[in-house]
Amino acid sequence: MKVSVTVNGTAYERDIEPRMLLAYFLRESLGLTGTHVGCDTSSCGCCVVVLDGDRAVKSCTMFAVQADGHTIDTVEGLEQGGKLHPLQQAFWDQHGLQCGYCTPGMLMTCIALLKHNPKPSELEIREGISGNLCRCTGYQNIVKAVQQAANAEELVPS
Amino acid sequence: MTTTEKLPDRHSIGQSMKRKEDPRFIRGKGRYLDDIVLPHMLYLALVHSPYPHARITKIDKTAALASPGVKAVITGEDLVAAKLGWLPTFHGFDNQMVLAIGKALYQFQEVAGVVATSREAAADGAELVDVTYEPLPPVIDPYQSKLDKIILRDDREAKTNHIYHWEVGEREKTDAAIAKSDVTIKERILSPRCHPAPLEPCGCISDMNGATGRLTIYMTSQAPHVHRTAFSLVTGIPEDKIHVISPDIGGGFGNKVPVYPGYVVATVASVILGVPVKWVESRTENLTTTGFARDYHMDVEIGATKAGKVTALKVSTTADHGAFDAAADPRKYPAGMFGIVTGSYDFPTAFAEVDAYFTNKAPGGIAYRCSFRVTEAAFAIERGMDILARKLGLDPVQLRMQNFIKKEQFPYPSPLGFTYDSGDYEKTTKKALDLIGYDALRKEQAEKRKRGELMGIGVSTFTEIVGAGPGKHFDILGIKMFDSAEIRIHPTGSGIVRTGTRGQGQGHETTWAQIVAEELGLDPQELLVEEGDTDTAPYGLGTYASRSTPVAGGALALASRKIREKARKIAAHMMEASEDDVEWKDYKFSVKGVPGKSVTMKEVAFAAYTNPAPDTEPGLEATYYYDPPNLTFPNGTYIAVVDVDADTGAVKVRRFLAVDDCGVVINPMIVEGQIHGGLTEGFAMAFMQEIKFDEGGNHLNTNFTDYLVPTALETPHWETGNTVTPSPHHPIGAKGVGESPNAGSPQAFVNAVMDALSPMGITHLDMPLTRDKVWSAIQGAQKKT
Numbered sequence: 001m002k003v004s005v006t007v008n009g010t011a012y013e014r015d016i017e018p019r020m021l022l023a024y025f026l027r028e029s030l031g032l033t034g035t036h037v038g039c040d041t042s043s044c045g046c047c048v049v050v051l052d053g054d055r056a057v058k059s060c061t062m063f064a065v066q067a068d069g070h071t072i073d074t075v076e077g078l079e080q081g082g083k084l085h086p087l088q089q090a091f092w093d094q095h096g097l098q099c100g101y102c103t104p105g106m107l108m109t110c111i112a113l114l115k116h117n118p119k120p121s122e123l124e125i126r127e128g129i130s131g132n133l134c135r136c137t138g139y140q141n142i143v144k145a146v147q148q149a150a151n152a153e154e155l156v157p158s
Numbered sequence: 159m160t161t162t163e164k165l166p167d168r169h170s171i172g173q174s175m176k177r178k179e180d181p182r183f184i185r186g187k188g189r190y191l192d193d194i195v196l197p198h199m200l201y202l203a204l205v206h207s208p209y210p211h212a213r214i215t216k217i218d219k220t221a222a223l224a225s226p227g228v229k230a231v232i233t234g235e236d237l238v239a240a241k242l243g244w245l246p247t248f249h250g251f252d253n254q255m256v257l258a259i260g261k262a263l264y265q266f267q268e269v270a271g272v273v274a275t276s277r278e279a280a281a282d283g284a285e286l287v288d289v290t291y292e293p294l295p296p297v298i299d300p301y302q303s304k305l306d307k308i309i310l311r312d313d314r315e316a317k318t319n320h321i322y323h324w325e326v327g328e329r330e331k332t333d334a335a336i337a338k339s340d341v342t343i344k345e346r347i348l349s350p351r352c353h354p355a356p357l358e359p360c361g362c363i364s365d366m367n368g369a370t371g372r373l374t375i376y377m378t379s380q381a382p383h384v385h386r387t388a389f390s391l392v393t394g395i396p397e398d399k400i401h402v403i404s405p406d407i408g409g410g411f412g413n414k415v416p417v418y419p420g421y422v423v424a425t426v427a428s429v430i431l432g433v434p435v436k437w438v439e440s441r442t443e444n445l446t447t448t449g450f451a452r453d454y455h456m457d458v459e460i461g462a463t464k465a466g467k468v469t470a471l472k473v474s475t476t477a478d479h480g481a482f483d484a485a486a487d488p489r490k491y492p493a494g495m496f497g498i499v500t501g502s503y504d505f506p507t508a509f510a511e512v513d514a515y516f517t518n519k520a521p522g523g524i525a526y527r528c529s530f531r532v533t534e535a536a537f538a539i540e541r542g543m544d545i546l547a548r549k550l551g552l553d554p555v556q557l558r559m560q561n562f563i564k565k566e567q568f569p570y571p572s573p574l575g576f577t578y579d580s581g582d583y584e585k586t587t588k589k590a591l592d593l594i595g596y597d598a599l600r601k602e603q604a605e606k607r608k609r610g611e612l613m614g615i616g617v618s619t620f621t622e623i624v625g626a627g628p629g630k631h632f633d634i635l636g637i638k639m640f641d642s643a644e645i646r647i648h649p650t651g652s653g654i655v656r657t658g659t660r661g662q663g664q665g666h667e668t669t670w671a672q673i674v675a676e677e678l679g680l681d682p683q684e685l686l687v688e689e690g691d692t693d694t695a696p697y698g699l700g701t702y703a704s705r706s707t708p709v710a711g712g713a714l715a716l717a718s719r720k721i722r723e724k725a726r727k728i729a730a731h732m733m734e735a736s737e738d739d740v741e742w743k744d745y746k747f748s749v750k751g752v753p754g755k756s757v758t759m760k761e762v763a764f765a766a767y768t769n770p771a772p773d774t775e776p777g778l779e780a781t782y783y784y785d786p787p788n789l790t791f792p793n794g795t796y797i798a799v800v801d802v803d804a805d806t807g808a809v810k811v812r813r814f815l816a817v818d819d820c821g822v823v824i825n826p827m828i829v830e831g832q833i834h835g836g837l838t839e840g841f842a843m844a845f846m847q848e849i850k851f852d853e854g855g856n857h858l859n860t861n862f863t864d865y866l867v868p869t870a871l872e873t874p875h876w877e878t879g880n881t882v883t884p885s886p887h888h889p890i891g892a893k894g895v896g897e898s899p900n901a902g903s904p905q906a907f908v909n910a911v912m913d914a915l916s917p918m919g920i921t922h923l924d925m926p927l928t929r930d931k932v933w934s935a936i937q938g939a940q941k942k943t
Contacts, residue, residue: 019278033193034186036408038357039441043862046357075186088184092176095831099663100183101190101357101408126870133862135357135409136663138834139870 003068007032008077018065022057023047025064026074034075034104035059038133045132048105049074056112058131073111075104086152087111087145096145098136106132110146119150169745170675170682171890174827178687179667188406191361191378192438199363200229202424202437203280205270205287206447207262210518210855211296211310214258214269218288222272225286227279229431232271232423234259240426245392245417247521248634249492251322252483253313254521256419262291263310263481264520265857266446271423273435296518296855300455300478303515310481310516319516321483324493326574327509335470335507339461343545348924349534351453351478351519351849352842353445353859354526355867356662358408360418360448361438364425368432372399377421379404379690380414380660381700384634386692388417389425391635404690410662411839412524415486415702416449442860449486450519450849451526453478454512454534458542466550468561470507473499473538477514477523485514485523486702487530488632488639494530495789497574498623501539502583502793503561508573518855527839527900529624529703536620540905544616544912545921553600554909555591558619559584569886576623578791579885579893581819586881587619590795590817593879599799607917612802616910617795620902624894625708625790634699640785641705642696643713645674645721647778649767651760652684658698659710660690664896665828666706670714672824673890677718678725679745679759696781704792704894707824708885713784715889720780725762728778731771732757790885790893794818794902796837798910807933809845809911811874816903819881821893829895834876836899842868843900844907848926915939 004013007030014029026032026049037060038046047060050073059072078085087110090096097103106129113120113128120128125146126139134142182188207214219231234257237243244253258269272283297303297310303319310319336342362377373395379385382402390397407414420437427435439448455476461469477493479485487494493512500508526533543561547554562583563570570578591597599615606613629638647653655674659666667687675682689695698710722742729747730737739750748756757765766778799813816833823829846866850858859865884891904925911927912920918939923931 017278024277027193028195032186033190034188036190036358037192038359038408039862041441041861041863044357044441075184079185084184091184092180095177095827097180097183098665098831098835099356099358099407099409100179100188103183104186107184126873130869130871133357133867133869135355135411135839135867136835137831138836138838138876139873140834140876141831143870 001065003065005067006071008073016064018063020064022059022062022064022067026059032074032076036101036104038101043133045109046102046105048108048132050108050112054112054115056109073108075107078107087149090145090148094141094145094148096137096142102132102134106134106142114150120146168676169679170672171822171824173672173825175668175672175682175825177665177668178671179665190358190406190408191376194363194376194405196363196365196434199434199436200273200275200431201277201280202420202427202435203272203284204268204420204443205272205284205289206266207258207269208265209262209291209293210265211294212262212291213294214260214262214289215292216290217270221286221288222283225279225283227275228272228283229275230273230427231287232427233257237426242392242422242426245422247482247484248416248486249489251492254482254484256422264518265855266520268419268447271427273427273431298517298519298851298853298855300476300515300517303517310518321479321514321516322492323511323513325511326497328507329509331507332470332472332509336459336461336472339469340464341462341550342459343542343549344457344459345542345545345922347456347458347538347541347922349452349454349456349537350925351450352526352847353450353849353865354411354413355445355865356409356411356413359439359441359444360414360420362421362424363434363436364428365434366428366432372401373425374401374403375425376403376405378407378414380410380662380702382660382690382692383658383697384637384700385417387637388635402692404660407660407662411527412451412702413449414662415524416484418448441862445865446857446860447520449522449524451522451524452534453523456534456538458538460542460546462546462550466552466557466560468503468505471500471505473510475512477512478517478519479514479523480517480519480521482521483514484521486525488626488634490631491530494525495623496531496535497576498532498621499535499539500572500574501536502563502619502621504563505573510574519851525703527836527897529622529626529897532622533901536901537905540618540620541908541922544909548916554617555587555596558617559587577788578621579788579887580883581621581791581793582881582883583619583793586793586817586819587795589879589881590797590815593817594797594813594815596797612804612914614800614802614910614912614914616798616906616908616913618902618906618909619795621791621793622898622901623789623791624704624897625786626703626705627789628787629785637699638785639699640783641698641709641713642781642783643710643717644696644781645717645779647721647763649764651680651763653680655685655687655714656695657689657710657714658696659701659706661701661706664701664706664832665825669824669828673711673714674718677715678721704897707892707894708790708888709784709786711892712786712889713782716784717780717782720782721778724774724778725759727771727774728762728765729757732762732765787887790821790888792818792820792893792895792898794898796902796906798906800910800914802911802914802932804936807929807936809927809932811907813877814874815877815879816899817879817881818895818898819883820895820898821883821885821888822891823880823882824892830878832896833878833899836897837876837903838868838873839900840903841874841907843925844904845926845928
């Protein structure tokens, strides 16, 4: 089945099996391995990407063919012109990651979160990332990172 | 809030340097196992037993082999023919089936492997393997297993489910001391079965190259060298023909130490088919088949005088090891470091014993963010001390304070055979009490109790034991548990640093550079750290049990000092001074008594290649294999404050403070991050995480909707602080920290909830303290009154 999607600003057309999940389409058809897979039940959020600019979706719960005609942003598209996105910078500054496996999904969830709520409270951040599991950090430094990014002067539109 | 005890000004150690590994991770450019794709690679899917105990009478491959894309179907009998049907377990007390042979011994046990051209084709093929089972009655409860009514392992000579008895200490003296004590407590305390569940599941790509005869295994491995040796011993392939590469690891927590059937089957498939074979488990496979943790049922007895001086401790444990004894413990220590169960207290005598049994559950018993059974031991003693305090009518902090090992008693020989290196438990505890405002909290609690509100304060003043370890006591497969470091300084003063460990998020690429930079006065940003490739890294035992800093950290410091000694010769030559007159001061070489005459390590490095001293070898490199003289003993005082809703059983952790003493801190930011993470896993064990089975042996927590790990919403806000009591024997005084918060915290939460419920006469509840369990206990207590 043919599928046309725009990923990180680049248009792709591929012929794929209808049952292929979006996560594996990104990873295996497009070679964008920053999007990870950590469970089979839409629980962990390692696979979160942003759909149509503002919706955080779990790409393991969407068929690639459902993304036909849509735009997808993944972690690989965050850095622009050699400059880290303020969220990437903040995760680094605040030690918001350890093993790094949840980080891409966590970042993309936070992109959508800040788009809808540019100045979230701590509770709103914790609610906003509660669909993303992290086994290493205990979340506290991730919360601090989101706060730092929310306070950054220029929030690069993704 | 964080309060960090400041170290004197240092060049690199003690700095919260940002992590060198992060730039690739925040860009999605980490290289994890499943990111690797090799040409002509095939995929392996495994077939699992639906029954916890069943005879396998037939495996029909026909339909699977006819499925599109399927290249091979491998069964246990095929592996027996290849002499790989059974594998020895790490400490050598048992053998483990790779794929079920004749019998399945736990639900989800691996029964066959299907290799196909895509992950989907392999999964389709696995569905079509037709296995005929004759179900047998399962044994799920270790206390039932003990009765030997059904013998689970007919392959073993001894017709019993009992695996081993291990004991340490003085049984008779302890029994006598408890019998004579004014006050005694006895409680059965369970450390329930749980699972580390790192977010990246386990997997491998095995690539047998027919042209070179070399087997390359990309593998989610916390211990790549040990795995290389194990593969060589088991397959007979010479070790030089095996190359293990452990790429970026998405969390390990002990789960990536054992050898799993998937690794072996993928390797056999690659040998047979001559192409690379990838196996990546699903979350369900991870939770149901790979190394579980804990499952210790501990009968804890403590004796004390009326005044609250402890007299003796006895702990008798029934351990549920599942279908094989695959616990990743050192050979001489089948119950790991359980002997740390006397904790921070000066017991005149003690005795501990563990009896392990087979059940129809997955094997494991791995050290989940824990140094071999320390989490279980710390839970037992810290719960026991709380129960004793309540019986004595003493504040739990007061009971602890009056029984602490005093700082003058170090090095302290414990009654169960360890020599604690250092500690100042009173200082750590006083700091914690001050930071949290303990007295004010107790006043608030007294007032709330008058109003019938359930507020609880829980304390844990634990001692950890990490850094396995002295080779004379600890080995894996007979290999002494040393670790190693190799440092090469380039002509321009940058360098490459390699160790035998393999981090999984601990930040070694940063902290290892900091140690070397501190020792050599170099820039940590210009020291590249590499781990995980057995072709390039020196031999080491890997990263688990908080052993990296205590062991490899020591190797790094001592390899650096070897370099420094050689550099001193070159510096003397450069400054035209006698070597005896050259001193290392303020991170450079200078000539004693000649102000202003000095050379930096960077200058020496250049000279080492361009102008070496006449009698010295060119170059500037060193390797050091460090066998530590002792383990290290970090400690901490943790305090939890909870509010319990009597109507719903919900527990709100209002505050949690962790004051840790892990000796010298290399990077405070990373240490704090480790503590946050460990506390979150301790919280998870206390309130959420449990692997349960029904009476029929069905696994009840096969995915993240049933096996609950904390999200950001449940996770409390963590407060931290520290004290610094250096390890006297460690080259830089560090003790290790990754596991302290995990081993130290569950009992603080449970003690807090029990404190809240104590007015109702509730003494003990087993983890996890779910709402329904707490609510039922409150209901039961209210009915009684």
